[in-house]
Amino acid sequence: MIKALTFDLFGTILDLEESTKGSIINIIKNNNSSVAPSQFWAFLRHRQRIEQYQDNILDLGHSGYLKTVKNAFKYTARKFNMEPSPKDLSLWDENWQNLIPFSDVFDALNSLSKKFKLIALSNGEEKFLKHLAKNRIKFNFDAIISVEEVGAFKPYSGVYRKTSLITKYPLSELMMVSANSFDTLGAKSCGMKATYVNRYDLPYEECHEMLKPDLTVNNFIELSNKLTREEDIYV
Numbered sequence: 001m002i003k004a005l006t007f008d009l010f011g012t013i014l015d016l017e018e019s020t021k022g023s024i025i026n027i028i029k030n031n032n033s034s035v036a037p038s039q040f041w042a043f044l045r046h047r048q049r050i051e052q053y054q055d056n057i058l059d060l061g062h063s064g065y066l067k068t069v070k071n072a073f074k075y076t077a078r079k080f081n082m083e084p085s086p087k088d089l090s091l092w093d094e095n096w097q098n099l100i101p102f103s104d105v106f107d108a109l110n111s112l113s114k115k116f117k118l119i120a121l122s123n124g125e126e127k128f129l130k131h132l133a134k135n136r137i138k139f140n141f142d143a144i145i146s147v148e149e150v151g152a153f154k155p156y157s158g159v160y161r162k163t164s165l166i167t168k169y170p171l172s173e174l175m176m177v178s179a180n181s182f183d184t185l186g187a188k189s190c191g192m193k194a195t196y197v198n199r200y201d202l203p204y205e206e207c208h209e210m211l212k213p214d215l216t217v218n219n220f221i222e223l224s225n226k227l228t229r230e231e232d233i234y235v
Contacts, residue, residue, distance in 0.1 A: 002193055004117035004142070004169050005227075008154075008178035009124065010065075012197055013137060014099040017041050023073070023092045031082040040076060047079075048072035049182075052123065052153040061151040065124040066096060101137050102199070108220035109139050115228055117142045121163055121176070123153050143167060155186025175214070177223065181205045184213045195223060 010016055017038075024037045024044075051068040055061065073092050077084045084092075112118060118141050122129050126146040133141055145166055150158040164171045176187035176194045181204055184194035188211045196204060196213035197220070204212065217223045 001173055002116065002175045002227075003173040004119055004167060004175070005112060005195075006119045006121040006145075006163060006174055006176050006187075006192075007141075008176070008180055008183050009120055009122040009129065009132060009137075010180075011045075012177065012179040012199070013101055013105050013120075014132065015102050016045070016099065019099040020092070020095045023088065023095045026091055027077055027082055027084060027088045030085070030088065033080055033082055035080045040080065043079065044072050044076040047075050056152050056156055062123075062148050062153060065122075065153075066093075066128065069096065097131070099132060099136050102220065104220040105137065106139060108224040111224045111228055113142075117167075117169075119163070119167060120144045121147075121154075121159070123147050154180075155182045155189075157186065157190050160187050160190040160192055185211055188213070195227075197223060 007013055020041070021037060024040050028035060028037065028040065048068050051071050055063050070089065070092065073089075074084055077088075109118060120129060120133060120141045120143070122145075124132070124146060126144070126148055129144050129146055133139060133144055143166070145163055147153055147156075147159050149166065150156065150162045152158060160171065160176070164174060167174070171191040172193075174192045176184055176192050177197060178184050178194070179197040179199045181196060181202070184196045185205055185207060187194045194213045195215040195217060198216055198218055204216070215226060217226060
């Protein structure tokens with residue numbers, strides 16, 4: 001009996017690689033580097049998650065999403081023998097304030113909102129998330145919840161449990177929607193349902209059958225079609 005959908009933003013609703021491409025191309029050109037922008041981005045994305053996981057494992061709390069992406073940018077640049085200048089870092093920050101949503105998102109959210117409560121549940125800071133929802137995604141979520149409420153990055157289990165307390169929906173009535181498999185894994189481990197949006201054609205985590213997503217889709221069009229038509233399963 002799913003009553004509400006919780007959405008990851010970064011990489012699920014917002015196209016991070018496309019949004020930050022300008023910064024990456026800029027630093028590569030400034031340093032006459034031969035690294036491909038896609039290679040730079042792939043390494044950076046993995047490094048950012050390490051930054052977040054380290055905070056969780058060491059009980060350092062939520063250091064800030066924007067801080068972790070900037071740390072990852074610096075680390076990746078140095079890995080490829082580049083040193084980011086103040087202008088490089090300024091452009092990086094600017095790109096993150098102007099993130100671009102995937103083209104399939106807006107219509108799907110409007111369709112899903114007729115059947116479910118829609119909640120943004122993200123690793124970002126609350127003020128940043130509100131800016132993105134209003135000015136970049138341009139969608140009025142029923143609630144916006146930052147992991148700052150718990151003081152840890154997803155997939156820390158307290159994030160999903162706190163969401164249940166804030167929204168007053170039992171975990172069994174919530175479904176996490178994410179293109180990040182660690183996120184759906186974390187949600188399932190707490191008793192939520194989960195949809196994995198496989199935007200990047202990646203294999204799912206090796207895990208126990210009980211922790212696999214309830215639904216896997218390739219994009220938000222497929223997500224909307226599945227969740228609004230299969231009434232006997234989801235409502």
